[in-house]
Amino acid sequence: MKLLQDILVLDFSQFLSGPSASLRLADMGAQVIKIEKPGTGDICRELYVSDVMIEGESTIFHAINRNKLSYTADLKDPDDLFKVKQLIAKADVVMHNFRPGVMERIGLDYNSVKQIKPDIIYAAISGYGAEGPWKDLPGQDLLLQSVSGLTWLSNNNNENPTPMGVAVVDILAGTHIAQGILAALYGRGVSGEGSLVEVSMFESILDFQFEVLTCYYNDGRQLPIRGAVNSAHAYIAAPYGLYKTNDNYIALAMTNIPTLAELLGCEPLKQFSDSNDWFARRDEIKKVLADHLQQQPAAHWLGILEAADIWCAPVLDYDDLVKEEGYRLLEMEVTVKTSKGVSVTTTRCPVKVDGQLLLSAAGAPMLGEHNEAIEKQFGISNQLQGLPE
């Protein structure tokens, strides 16, 4: 039995934060129905990236929405809204990522939905929460990275504030809302009661920084300073960072400096024997190390360091990565198929259950592809017919 067998999720959300959460719920066995606006649907359908498309559609839409169904409804049309409310009566989870007030205006806020389905798990993702002066601002990944201090943690100190190059805020908010939904579903199994689950992108990206923010709150509120040389973490001592060799880059994690000096045959590094200096003088140490490592290729250094159990790794790009046996054995790539017969290769769910990968061959739905099937499955009628018996 799948973990979320027989759980019905109505997902009103768009782009990445909400849909990435419902993707994971789908992977775990829930039936996820995207409720989309007729004509346009989830705006992500047309969010083309990198000038790449799959049969005229966005690659990222396919990645985020595989294994889901699509039901179109104009929530401003009373007849469509009537149908959606019948679906809600059968659902376990309703989720959305509209700005505060939107679901209230439609009449699908938590209290209204609870009238229809008293034990509903109602999950909402916002940008900045439902209160405060920024509540109506767009919850967009780069902007949240920028206001949360996150951009002052990556890259070298002489570089501009540097955003993380993946939509980390969306993805974290998605994992947090999924955690809240799942905990609430478990709680419902015990108490019989539903819940309101709320996450904001702002709170999620602060939680992500919990280790270093706690440091800031308790150290007299001193701002972090990124290293000047090969910076990988503003709070970690040398040699932590990525280093250019005479061919590729290598990564060095926390390591004792004299041991490293000995192994690498780096005389000038030996003077840094006091571990208190490894943070305070990290730029000097890393400069010495960086100069030394330029002399030989990556494989040479990694051979020495791996044999001595030093924490190190090659730095790979995707072209390098996919050639590695360690990557191929993970079977991370899966090919899904849309109803039009288009194949899309994407990544699978990273969670394994009872030793099995969670796989589904179903691709992303076409807009409104499942209206008829869903209405049939749940016995949905239109307003003129009245509610089914």
Next chain:
Amino acid sequence: MKGLPLQGIMVLEFSQYLSGPSAGLRLADLGARVIKIERPGVGEAGRKLAIKDLWVDDNSLLFHTINRNKESFTANLKDAGDLAIIKKLIAKADVLIHNFRPEVMGKNGLDYDAVKAINPRMIYAEISGYGKKGPWKNKPGQDLLLQSMTGLTYTTGNGNNGPVPFGISIADIMAGSQLVQGILGGLIRRQKTGKGALIEVSLMESLLDFQFELLTTYYTTRQQPKRSHVANGQPLLSAPYGIYDTADGHIAIAMMDIHVLADTIGCCALRDFDKSEAFSRRDEIKTVLAAHLVNQKTDYWLGLLHDAGLWAMHVLNWEEMTNEDAYQSLGMEQEIDIATGKTIITTRCPIRLDGKRLMNRRPAPKLGEDTERIKEDIW
């Protein structure tokens, strides 16, 4: 009045550092009772791992941050008597989390099959670095190394930079998050079937999943995504997406129509580019934009952009952020009572339930603090 959703759930945490313990922390915040199982005398290695040499007591501030709201039980797993007690605890627990290398739990007779034989309802959850097979299975599961091996370091920084890592332990945190989802899914199924589950996550798979948009695009073209050379925000995205210098600081500008942007900020030169070139000529477009934005202060530009409904924002450091009403209205900081009668401040759980923030003042446990009490309870 219902309590927290995981009330009544007992979690045994055989974990160290961040990935496993961050999962334990989330479960604790959601109401579970989380007991760290630690080695007598030393405890989990994270107790002695400090950043900026910040200590609360015998333990680092970092340890306190990750392990608040938990209990500690010490046991030497190589001692038959201690192991027998652990097995009694296992019989009563709902969830077991570990992040040891694949063979370590087996050596102690606590692999999944052994634990399942004691408690068939157990949700047994484990985090490895690279999975359990293949040439990497014994490599150290350390965050920076995983970032380096998964291609992540080529997403951040400008195209002319070398690879740039994320300055936060993203692999640990993503793996911890995925593990929590799997555990909760296992508990939900157990309510219906009465049976436990084995939940496995690796840092590697979690970081690949994290890059699923980039990787799916890569699988389609098999072309390594390139970082923009100017103000790179995300390799897949067109101009103007990125962070730019202004006359008095920086500004973040997200996705928008470049012609609307040109008109809004009075940058005629941007009109020379066709909208269809926003990706293919992004470095040229961003160079033109950068030269224009540096002429005025951030607030000036934000005034124009926000009036036009365009997506842009300040770039703040923590001092500036914590002074904002928008930050303060979140109530994200919480006080923790530490044993010495003082308090420390940390962040709370980011999830709100039924309109309430999940707060808990309970500190991280001293090593073995709860051992005797727990022993009395199980006998």
